[in-house]
Amino acid sequence: xxxxxxxxxxFGETTAxxxxxxxxxxxxxxxxVGPDGAGKTTTIRLLVGALHPDGGTIRVxxxxxxxxxxxxxxxxxxLPQRFSLYEELTVLENLRFFAEVxxxxxxxxxxxxxxxxxxxxxxxxSARRAGQLSGGMKQKLGLAAAxxxxxxxxxxxxxxxxxxxxxxxxFWQLIIRLVSEEGVAVLVSTPYMDEAARCNRxxxxxxxxxxxxxxxxxxxxxxxGRILELRGENLRALRSLAEADPLVEHAHLxxxxxxxxxxEGGGSAPKAAAQLQKRLAARGGAVTSLLPVxxxxxxxxxxxxxx
Amino acid sequence: MSASLLRxxxxxxxxxxQILRDPRxxxxxxxxxxxxxxxxxxxxxxxxxxxxLAVFDQDHGPAARALLDAYRAADYFRLAYEVDSxxxxxxxxxxxxxxxxxVVPPGYTDAIEGRGAAQVAFILDGxxxxxxxxxxxxxxxxxxxxxxxxxxxxxxxQGQAQPRLLPLEVRxxxxxxxxxxxxxxxxxxxxxxxxxxxxxxxTATAIVRERERGTxxxxxxxxxxxxxxxxxxxxxxxxxxxxxxxEVLVLGALLFHVPMRSPLGIILLLSGxxxxxxxxxxxxxxxxxxxxxxxxxxxxxxxxxxxxxxxFFFPIQxxxxxxxxxxxxxxxxxxxxIIRSLLIKGADIAPLRDNIIALLIFGIGIMALAALRFRKxxx
Ligand SMILES: Nc1ncnc2c1ncn2[C@@H]1O[C@H](COP(=O)(O)OP(=O)(O)O)[C@@H](O)[C@H]1O
Ligand SMILES: [Mg+2]
Numbered sequence: 001x002x003x004x005x006x007x008x009x010x011f012g013e014t015t016a017x018x019x020x021x022x023x024x025x026x027x028x029x030x031x032x033v034g035p036d037g038a039g040k041t042t043t044i045r046l047l048v049g050a051l052h053p054d055g056g057t058i059r060v061x062x063x064x065x066x067x068x069x070x071x072x073x074x075x076x077x078x079l080p081q082r083f084s085l086y087e088e089l090t091v092l093e094n095l096r097f098f099a100e101v102x103x104x105x106x107x108x109x110x111x112x113x114x115x116x117x118x119x120x121x122x123x124x125x126s127a128r129r130a131g132q133l134s135g136g137m138k139q140k141l142g143l144a145a146a147x148x149x150x151x152x153x154x155x156x157x158x159x160x161x162x163x164x165x166x167x168x169x170x171f172w173q174l175i176i177r178l179v180s181e182e183g184v185a186v187l188v189s190t191p192y193m194d195e196a197a198r199c200n201r202x203x204x205x206x207x208x209x210x211x212x213x214x215x216x217x218x219x220x221x222x223x224x225g226r227i228l229e230l231r232g233e234n235l236r237a238l239r240s241l242a243e244a245d246p247l248v249e250h251a252h253l254x255x256x257x258x259x260x261x262x263x264e265g266g267g268s269a270p271k272a273a274a275q276l277q278k279r280l281a282a283r284g285g286a287v288t289s290l291l292p293v294x295x296x297x298x299x300x301x302x303x304x305x306x307x
Numbered sequence: 308m309s310a311s312l313l314r315x316x317x318x319x320x321x322x323x324x325q326i327l328r329d330p331r332x333x334x335x336x337x338x339x340x341x342x343x344x345x346x347x348x349x350x351x352x353x354x355x356x357x358x359x360l361a362v363f364d365q366d367h368g369p370a371a372r373a374l375l376d377a378y379r380a381a382d383y384f385r386l387a388y389e390v391d392s393x394x395x396x397x398x399x400x401x402x403x404x405x406x407x408x409x410v411v412p413p414g415y416t417d418a419i420e421g422r423g424a425a426q427v428a429f430i431l432d433g434x435x436x437x438x439x440x441x442x443x444x445x446x447x448x449x450x451x452x453x454x455x456x457x458x459x460x461x462x463x464x465q466g467q468a469q470p471r472l473l474p475l476e477v478r479x480x481x482x483x484x485x486x487x488x489x490x491x492x493x494x495x496x497x498x499x500x501x502x503x504x505x506x507x508x509x510t511a512t513a514i515v516r517e518r519e520r521g522t523x524x525x526x527x528x529x530x531x532x533x534x535x536x537x538x539x540x541x542x543x544x545x546x547x548x549x550x551x552x553x554e555v556l557v558l559g560a561l562l563f564h565v566p567m568r569s570p571l572g573i574i575l576l577l578s579g580x581x582x583x584x585x586x587x588x589x590x591x592x593x594x595x596x597x598x599x600x601x602x603x604x605x606x607x608x609x610x611x612x613x614x615x616x617x618x619f620f621f622p623i624q625x626x627x628x629x630x631x632x633x634x635x636x637x638x639x640x641x642x643x644x645i646i647r648s649l650l651i652k653g654a655d656i657a658p659l660r661d662n663i664i665a666l667l668i669f670g671i672g673i674m675a676l677a678a679l680r681f682r683k684x685x686x
Binding site for chain 1: 520525
């Protein structure tokens with residue numbers, strides 16, 4: 001459904017995307033994960049033909065982009081990072097506009113619009129101006145507009161950034177339904193690890209390069225046995241103490257705990273935990289518990305980012 | 308209908324909804340013409356009437372009174388002050404209370420009633436050349452007529468029949484605008500200026516707004532073609548501009564009795580031709596500007612010289628040669644000639660041919676240039 005080879009884009013001196021190879025299959029949710037400025041938005045804009053690549057090839061639904069972008073666009077839906085519908089128009093007027101310019105006839109646009117509004121849960125707000133919707137509702141409307149023409153590939157650029165947690169849940173339910181019921185292929189960019197965990201496959205993007213790619217499980221397995229969870233008092237001080245230890249490669253706060261990544265070749269996880277707990281206590285650390293845990297995607301992401 | 312026309316219709320409908328729901332654009336479009344025509348029609352007037360005149364009459368005889376009556380009778384002057392010294396007269400003119408002064412010397416009546424010649428002094432404040440030059444010719448004209456009347460009276464007293472008094476007489480006729488009302492000059496100018504500024508500013512901001520607000524990103528992935536986007540943006544503002552033209556014509560007729568001596572169809576047709584240039588400039592500005600503000604600034608950069616150099620305020624013939632040549636690059640120049648002729652003279656199209664051709668060339672040229680630069684992407 002989506003295929004890129006060696007995709008490259010520069011802005012003057014800045015390398016936004018470099019040698020990117022992507023493949024997304026129908027019925028798959030592919031997550032593009034990376035910090036701000038990693039090149040996620042640029043990648044998606046290249047895929048829809050809004051930007052022209054400096055090198056490499058793109059195929060969307062079998063059509064080469066940007067050469068045959070118009071054909072490719074018949075099959076793709078795009079939800080830009082920034083709200084991109086008309087604030088002065090009502091919810092329904094927005095959908096009507098995008099349905100009509102997508103070629104839906106006078107008889108088709110209304111039933112289709114109502115169907116999607118039901119689907120995203122905005123039917124009650126059809127007469128409200130888009131500018132007066134909440135952030136989460138705007139994103140749902142954006143999704144609705146991207147879906148009017150029943151695309152086979154959906155490109156979502158940070159669809160839930162700045163959206164409340166409940167709406168984020170709703171939003172993901174919608175995406176999962178689209179994929180399972182209609183076999184849509186989805187490429188979604190996100191800075192959130194909990195969202196990344198919902199994807200079938202992930203690509204970690206940094207400075208325009210794909211660092212690593214795989215299923216969430218496979219990616220987590222890379223750090224198997226190297227993550228310890230530390231609980232205790234005065235977390236800040238504990239963290240500094242832990243980081244100073246030669247066994248610890250990295251320490252970061254996760255809510256009211258600290259995740260430690262031990263160096264490779266540091267022995268088995270339980271052994272390392274026991275050793276470390278002793279050493280921390282000896283240096284005056286108020287440790288409550290220190291136990292091996294399953295790595296999270298955030299651990300993976302942090303480990304990749306600091307490489 | 309073809310898919311293209313259907314998309315165009317949706318674009319235009321969307322644009323109209325936006326215009327109607329955006330009070331700022333609507334206010335600008337509807338009230339700018341009213342404001343301009345009222346401000347310019349009333350204030351930028353060259354009509355010189357009721358110039359305040361200070362009189363220093365040292366004679367006080369019947370002939371002096373007759374002379375003053377002659378000045379009073381013409382509505383160019385208002386005998387605002389009677390003074391008793393030159394110093395007083397100077398003070399009034401220095402303070403801009405009086406714009407002109409008339410000094411009648413002692414012995415004036417004696418000279419007139421005898422056979423001698425008399426002299427009076429007429430003083431003008433030259434700081435406003437328009438007022439001064441009009442006052443000067445009016446003062447001379449009144450004095451001449453009065454002198455002729457005196458001469459006739461003398462001859463009559465001597466029992467002679469009335470001969471032809473002057474061997475040569477120039478009979479002037481002012482065509483088209485016999486009362487030389489400035490509004491007849493200003494109102495067509497306002498039409499040109501409004502068409503140009505609204506078409507360019509609104510088109511430019513409407514396109515840049517799509518970029519500024521990010522809506523262009525969703526438009527890009529629709530099948531809308533670049534030229535459809537351009538036409539869809541332009542048509543609503545063309546309609547708005549035509550409504551404004553009619554608005555100004557009606558206001559001009561109601562407030563200033565500006566005539567409309569050519570058919571409305573021809574006026575609108577040629578105005579449409581001129582609109583091409585304004586729309587093209589707007590389109591061009593939208594391709595270089597990133598924000599609506601920048602777009603407006605770039606349009607105004609072309610608007611100001613156009614207004615000053617196209618004969619909007621100042622006659623082109625009175626400008627230095629270099630500026631006269633420069634004026635040829637402003638489409639407004641040609642349109643002002645056309646619209647003034649159509650409204651005031653009711654002229655045929657034929658004598659305006661060169662100007663119409665110039666508008667056509669500029670309109671198509673600017674549009675083509677701007678359309679070539681127009682892209683439906685984010686590069
Ligand atoms: N239009 C542009 N002009 C210049 N630089 C840009 C432009 N868009 C993005 N960049 C740069 O390219 C890099 C990648 O940006 P972006 O794709 O927006 O990252 P992300 O979406 O992952 O935050 C950044 O360094 C950004 O500053
Ligand atoms: Mg981004």
